Amino acid sequence: MAWTDERVETLKKLWADGLSASQIAKQLGGVTRNAVIGKVHRLGLSGRAAPSRPTRRIATPKLAPRPRTATSSSPASAKAKPSNGSEPAVVRAPAPAPVPVEPHVLPSGDYATVLTLREGMCKWPVGDPADASFRFCGHKTTPGQAYCEAHSQMAYQPQAKRKRKPADDARAVLDSLASGRRANF
DNA sequence: CCCTGATTCGC
DNA sequence: GCGAATCAGG
Numbered sequence: 001m002a003w004t005d006e007r008v009e010t011l012k013k014l015w016a017d018g019l020s021a022s023q024i025a026k027q028l029g030g031v032t033r034n035a036v037i038g039k040v041h042r043l044g045l046s047g048r049a050a051p052s053r054p055t056r057r058i059a060t061p062k063l064a065p066r067p068r069t070a071t072s073s074s075p076a077s078a079k080a081k082p083s084n085g086s087e088p089a090v091v092r093a094p095a096p097a098p099v100p101v102e103p104h105v106l107p108s109g110d111y112a113t114v115l116t117l118r119e120g121m122c123k124w125p126v127g128d129p130a131d132a133s134f135r136f137c138g139h140k141t142t143p144g145q146a147y148c149e150a151h152s153q154m155a156y157q158p159q160a161k162r163k164r165k166p167a168d169d170a171r172a173v174l175d176s177l178a179s180g181r182r183a184n185f
Numbered sequence: 186c187c188c189t190g191a192t193t194c195g196c
Numbered sequence: 197g198c199g200a201a202t203c204a205g206g
Contacts, residue, residue, distance in 0.1 A: 003198085020189065035199050037190060042197070046191080 001030035003039060015040055122148035 001007075007028055014024045021040070022033035040046060117123060117136050124137035124147050139148035146152075 022188080032199075033190090034201080037192095038197090038199050041191075 001028075008039070008043070011036065011039060012043070012045065015045060119143075122146075122151055124148070124151035 003011075010028060011024060014027060015036075019027070020033075021036040025031050025033040025036045028036070113135050117138065120141055120143065122137035122139040122141050122145075124139075125134070126137055127134045137148060137151055139151070141148050141152075
């Protein structure tokens, strides 16, 4: 596609607006970003307001000039379009809310181990069970709860639909436990 | 690996 | 004049 006055004008405008060469090329259509850049340079309007860095090109000791002629036709190579997969209209999923829970230190100064873990203490495992440092969360739980609030959410979090409010979740957990599942510890 | 602009040079 | 190939970098 030729560089008509109109297209050049558009190019100038978009370039002045700060659009990248690829963006301009996409908008103009029929040209690649290389074409846009080449045109920009020919027009004399190169550097803008430093998009990122001057990007000074250091002296290139062109030791190996690349063969640009078509005489060296590569066998069946033919740089086909990279088949840009810009088809799927994927909807960005909202960032899942992380539930960070730090290991709890008991008032006694110890961690909740298998020996010190008692009723009303969160049984959430912390660390490698095969390791001596293995312990439990130990956070206070509501009576009948196996885990503290934070770990209850982690333990009973359905992976499918987590649309409900935290309050609802807590209630659901409580109901779940109240209806039969006593802390079997 | 995505992107950016810069440069070269056969056409 | 044009722009693909290539480069140099973020």
